[in-house]
Amino acid sequence: MADATRPPDWHGQALARRLRRRYAAERRFRRLTTAAVIGALGFLLFLLASIVAQGWRGFTETRVAVPIDLAAARLPVDRAQLGGRAADLALAGAGLEGVVDRAADRLGPDLLSPGAWLRVRDAVKRDPSLLARAATFDLPAADPIDRAWKGDGSPAAEAVASRLAPRLSTGLAIRFLTGSDATDPGRAGIWGALKGSLLTMAVTLALAFPVGTLAALYLEEFAPRNRWTDLIEVSINNLAAVPSIIFGLLGLAIFIGTLGLPRSAPLVGGLTLALMTMPVIVIAGRAAIRSVPASVREAALGIGASPVQLVVHHVLPLALPGILTGTVLGTARALGETAPLLLIGMRAFVAAPPRGLTDPATVLPVQIFLWSDQVSGGFVERTSAAIIVLLALLLAITGAAVALRNRWEARR
Amino acid sequence: MNLPRITARDVSVFYGSACAIDRVSIDVDQDRVLALIGPSGCGKSTFLRTLNRMNDTIAGARVQGTIRLDGEDIHAPAMDVVQLRARVGMVFQQPNPFPKSIYENVAYGARIHGLAEARADIDAIVERALRRTGLWDEVKDRLRDRGTTLSGGQQQRLCIARAIAVEPEVILMDEPCSALDPIATARIEELIGELRGRYAIVIVTHNMQQAARVSQRTALFDAGRLIEHGDTSDIFTNPREARTRDYITGRYG
Numbered sequence: 001m002a003d004a005t006r007p008p009d010w011h012g013q014a015l016a017r018r019l020r021r022r023y024a025a026e027r028r029f030r031r032l033t034t035a036a037v038i039g040a041l042g043f044l045l046f047l048l049a050s051i052v053a054q055g056w057r058g059f060t061e062t063r064v065a066v067p068i069d070l071a072a073a074r075l076p077v078d079r080a081q082l083g084g085r086a087a088d089l090a091l092a093g094a095g096l097e098g099v100v101d102r103a104a105d106r107l108g109p110d111l112l113s114p115g116a117w118l119r120v121r122d123a124v125k126r127d128p129s130l131l132a133r134a135a136t137f138d139l140p141a142a143d144p145i146d147r148a149w150k151g152d153g154s155p156a157a158e159a160v161a162s163r164l165a166p167r168l169s170t171g172l173a174i175r176f177l178t179g180s181d182a183t184d185p186g187r188a189g190i191w192g193a194l195k196g197s198l199l200t201m202a203v204t205l206a207l208a209f210p211v212g213t214l215a216a217l218y219l220e221e222f223a224p225r226n227r228w229t230d231l232i233e234v235s236i237n238n239l240a241a242v243p244s245i246i247f248g249l250l251g252l253a254i255f256i257g258t259l260g261l262p263r264s265a266p267l268v269g270g271l272t273l274a275l276m277t278m279p280v281i282v283i284a285g286r287a288a289i290r291s292v293p294a295s296v297r298e299a300a301l302g303i304g305a306s307p308v309q310l311v312v313h314h315v316l317p318l319a320l321p322g323i324l325t326g327t328v329l330g331t332a333r334a335l336g337e338t339a340p341l342l343l344i345g346m347r348a349f350v351a352a353p354p355r356g357l358t359d360p361a362t363v364l365p366v367q368i369f370l371w372s373d374q375v376s377g378g379f380v381e382r383t384s385a386a387i388i389v390l391l392a393l394l395l396a397i398t399g400a401a402v403a404l405r406n407r408w409e410a411r412r
Numbered sequence: 413m414n415l416p417r418i419t420a421r422d423v424s425v426f427y428g429s430a431c432a433i434d435r436v437s438i439d440v441d442q443d444r445v446l447a448l449i450g451p452s453g454c455g456k457s458t459f460l461r462t463l464n465r466m467n468d469t470i471a472g473a474r475v476q477g478t479i480r481l482d483g484e485d486i487h488a489p490a491m492d493v494v495q496l497r498a499r500v501g502m503v504f505q506q507p508n509p510f511p512k513s514i515y516e517n518v519a520y521g522a523r524i525h526g527l528a529e530a531r532a533d534i535d536a537i538v539e540r541a542l543r544r545t546g547l548w549d550e551v552k553d554r555l556r557d558r559g560t561t562l563s564g565g566q567q568q569r570l571c572i573a574r575a576i577a578v579e580p581e582v583i584l585m586d587e588p589c590s591a592l593d594p595i596a597t598a599r600i601e602e603l604i605g606e607l608r609g610r611y612a613i614v615i616v617t618h619n620m621q622q623a624a625r626v627s628q629r630t631a632l633f634d635a636g637r638l639i640e641h642g643d644t645s646d647i648f649t650n651p652r653e654a655r656t657r658d659y660i661t662g663r664y665g
Contacts, residue, residue: 225471295508301469303521303574304498313524314510 051387058385061173061186062141062149064111064164068103068120069134075099082128091121104139107167108160113140113186138169143186143378152377176385180351181367185378188371190389192353196266196346196361197335197393199354203270204277204334209327211274212281213316216323219282220289221311240279247276248340256344263345264360272340277330284326288319321405328401332394338365364390415442417582417612418463418500423477425458425467432458434636435477440582445604445613447627447644449620451659454633456616460584463614464500465493482581498525501575501611503585507567509559509574514551517559517570518542521578541577545569545603565596569603576611583607585615589622601626620660624648632656 009015075094081087100117116139123137124130141149148157149168161168179189215236223229251272255261261268292315300310341347346362347370354361362370364386371383416439425433433455440446440463448456458467465486467473479486486496498521509517518538521527528534538555542548547569551562559570568588575583585604589597604613604626617623623630624644631641632655640653651657 293508295504295506296510297469298466298502298504299508299510299571299574301466302464302497302502302504303524304494304496304578305520305524306494309524313520318511 051384051391054381055384055386055388057150058381058383058388059173059176060150060170061113061175062146063138063169063171064104064107064141064145065136065167065169066100066104066107066112066139067134067136068100070099070124070131071133073099075131077131079128079131082125087125088121091124096121096124100137100139107164110142111145111160111164113142113146114184115187116140138171140173140175140186141168143184143376146186147377150381176382180353181349181362181370182351185374185376185382188379188382190364190367190382190386192350193362193364193367193386194389194393195353196269196350197363197390199266199357199361200269200273200341200363201331201335201397203267203357204273205327205331207271207274208277208281208330208334212278212327212330213285213323215278216282216285216289217311217316220286221307221315236279236282240283242276243339244276244337245339245343247272248343250275251340251344262358262360264348264350264362265358266354266361266363267357268344269341269346269361269363270357272344273334273337276337276340277327277334280330280333281323281326284329285319285323288322288326289315291322292318317408321409324401324405324408328398331397335394335397336365336390338369341366342369364393416440417442418479418481420459420463420479421477423459423462423475423479425455425462426474426476427470428472432636433462436633436638437477438631438638438641440612440614441629442612443609444628445608445615445626447623447630448614448616448633449618449623449630449659450633450639452618455636456631456633457586459633460586460614460616461502463582463584464497464502466497466502468493495525498578499580500582500584501578501580503568503571503575503583503588505587506591507564507571509562509567509570511558511560513556514559514562514570515555518573518577521574525578527578537577541573544576544607545573546599546606547573563596565592565599568592568596568600572600572603572607576607580611582612582614585613587616587618590618597622620648620662632659634659 075091075096077090077094081090097117100120101112104111104116119139120137140146144153144157145161145164145168147153148161149170153161175187176189178191179187180192182188219229219233219236223232251268255268255271256263261271296314296318297310300314305313341363347366348360348362349370350360350362368383368386368390371379371386418440420439421437422435423433423437424431424435436459438446448460450456461467462475463479463486467475475487481496481499484491510520512520515538518541519534522534522537528537539548539552542551547566550566551557551570554561559567562570568591572583572588589600592600601622604615607613615623615626617626627644629641630644630647632639632647632653634655640647640651640656642652647656648660651660
């Protein structure tokens, strides 16, 4: 034990030893913090790399070059019809699908993806002279061939693929970006779920942001301090911690059971997710409002601003970046939410993108969930590709919010 | 003329059950600056903030007694507290310009009280207030800059300009120089001299010399009570109370 009566040694060995100990402790702590960041980054990179490695193939399709002699087929089509709206019907009625199938069968059985002939139809519509000559069309291959060509197929399909190798090519799968769910992985697309997600988020934001912000303002600025407001405060804090599936039950009971809104609709999904997002916005908003400096409040009240003017002119502009941050966090969580939407019926097989808020729809995370459940192997890469789309959407929303916030802060 | 603008009679302030101000009676004159002095925690700031009801914003604060502004009871139900604070402006200890442009800082009061609608009228109000506080020549080319980019002394003068832009009847200053250097302090004191007469002024200060320099009347507070008040020259040269003498000579407080 040190002798308390002796003056401390500020020179020499003892000091050097104390310093060394402090330096070592501080170095250890700093290394720990760095290690934490590196570890987190490592996990993130691993996640991104594995998803991208799996998912990029979901954005591509394998095409087979099929020679088709449309002149020999002598399709009973009137050239005049090809420019108009009746062209689709005319070509279908003339038996174009059969011609394409027979041409493909000459190369091997079950080569083409269902609906591949539609590419020929569209090509003919663009260039009617194709009807009068033989040509080679790059048509989407059937799922087994597609997977074999991407190096993940059955032995039988691998054999077919290697035989056809000179005729196979890889292209961007437009259908994946523009289509909706389908039973065949080659025809399944993400657009329906993406649009469903966008519509759902629009409803969520339109409801949760204003209501959450106003509730936060009321609780921080106008509410009297009494048992009722304490109760409200506790309820909101607890609401933020309620498991999301409970909100699904709530949405099912209120919006579908009581109010009779349509099932599977983005409107109901958005309302349900808004219930879930609101407490997050209220809590973040209250923290942001509380952090507005007291000096600004005094300045405004001292010049004779009314409480409402204080809030509208000073508190809200200063708190808005914080409220926006909370909103982005809440929205990001809602965007990735699956469980409550399953309960309100957004897990249905929906083969067309929703045209409005009340059309049946699904959302990206639910689509991912549904595809990950599919037996057919082609859905594996579709699932990964859908995850990439979801992450991209998330980044876009977060980026937009950050840009908005920075602009707001610069303007102030 | 030494007309009293504000008359406070038997004013007591309670925070919960604690008594912060105990039966204080004092007048604020139109032409004579009133300095409130006293040791920390003596209640002088509380009393100052009672005069424009800024204490209303503190939960549990309660006021007894009457305060009249030009004969009107400021606690009367008919008195709109927002109007009161426009008539009784306030300058705070820390310069607290809004995080907005210099122009907006000064124009804000005029805007919210509807004193002017046309752009030109507001321009005129801003220029007049900035000229009166001696800031105009320093900031006229940067009115769009944020108020917070100014130096501390300039910020405090901006806050004074913001207060006088709405032409208040009384200005309350709560240790306006305590965060400023001596040069900025001298500028503010000079400004108080220039504003005297146009506005009734009450200033809380910890600085005896400042009280002697800027005020014509001085009141000494201690432990929530008004110990002594009178002409500044009398208080500093010939105090009646022993405690006043001890305080101004620095023997206590």
